[in-house]
Amino acid sequence: MSSTDYQSGREALGGRLRELRTEAGLQGKDLAERLGWQRSKVSRLETGKQTATAPDLEAWALALDAPGEVADLHSRLRGLESQQRSWRRQLASGHRAVQDRYVAEYRRTSTVRGYEATVIPGLFQTPDYARHLLLANAELMQSPRDTDAAVNARMRRQEVLYEGSKMFRVLVWEGALHALVGPAEVMAGQLDRLVGLIGLPQITLGIVPLGAPLKLSPKHGFWIFDETRVVVETINSEFTLESTEDVTLYGRVWDRLDESAVHGQQARRLLGRARASLDLS
Incomplete structure (x- = not known):
């Protein structure tokens, strides 16, 4: 480790x-x-x-x-x-301990580059979206349901977004905007939250469109902290990679995904399209 x-x-x-x-x-x-x-x-x-x-x-x-x-x-x-952390062991007493560790990690970090292919990043989640996600994960992993405490800890992690000394450059695959983690109203609130983040000076949010030409396939999500370590989550484990070769490789992957991403007003349009597709009747 x-x-x-x-x-x-x-x-x-x-x-x-x-x-x-x-x-x-x-x-x-x-x-x-x-x-x-x-x-x-x-x-x-x-x-x-x-x-x-x-x-x-x-x-x-x-x-x-x-x-x-x-x-x-x-x-x-x-x-x-261990540097390879089994989710089964980490979640033995629930999700909150993991979320608390993330809070400490982000407080120590100045610059973050991240990419998510299937879900809205935890840094940007609304409480309702996070709650549905954590409940589903607790059921999958058969772990204790300390959902409210875990959601509160995840929201504390988001306080770092408003610290002027930090920078967050985050990419999201467009498909994640359409994945119905919760009811339509939950998804609408989550998409509105993303729209509100666009333009904040310390945040760069890019969306990789479904129809964009790609130099590589989207693969799995990952997070690069201070250009010195990469965190990758799989279904059963979390890996921390710190070799220069690994950090450079993931940085190169992020750069190529970013070349296919849209930002600003174009990103807003994709968010609006995802919201319009929801059945809010």
């Missing part, structure tokens, strides 16, 4: 520990006293400067009278283990 990927996961775990403590109404010093720890250990765990052990996590949850959180915390810790 890469150091940056590992650190993002560790920070997400620390954020969850801090959240549990504050929900219990305790200061860090109070929890340290209950556990018999130095205050600095509580701080290091919450800020991701130290990796918690499984016994640390169990002690933390029990000290807060929250034994039901032990399984979720252990699942988050296991998610730090």
